[in-house]
Amino acid sequence: MYVSSRNYSQSVYGASVWSRAYAFKSIFAQTEFEMLKLTARNPLNETFRANVPVWFVGGGYQSTGQGFGLSIMMLYDVIQDPNSPYNTPVFRIGGLFGF
DSSP states (O other), rough: OOOOSSSSSSEEEEEEEEEEOOOOOOOOEEEEEEEEEEEEOOOOOOOOEEEEEEEEEEEEEEEOOSSSEEEEEEEEEESTTTTTOOOOSSSEEEEEEEO
């Protein structure tokens, strides 16, 4: 992620691992851990760097069809690091395509 305005810039990158368990055919629970590296620069050209852990827990719904589907989920960050770029809860919507 990169955000820039007239007096401020911020870049965030990192990696995540996640796991999903299905309670029913379309309902699932998910946990996801991210470790983010954040770099920000303020109007005084001061640089701030931080490693930000994020641990999402939540669930959602996944529809499936012939080679495509839709996923909707809500995740909550249980760590809530003050430098996290996320406001919780986080809502995600995604498409699934199969071949």
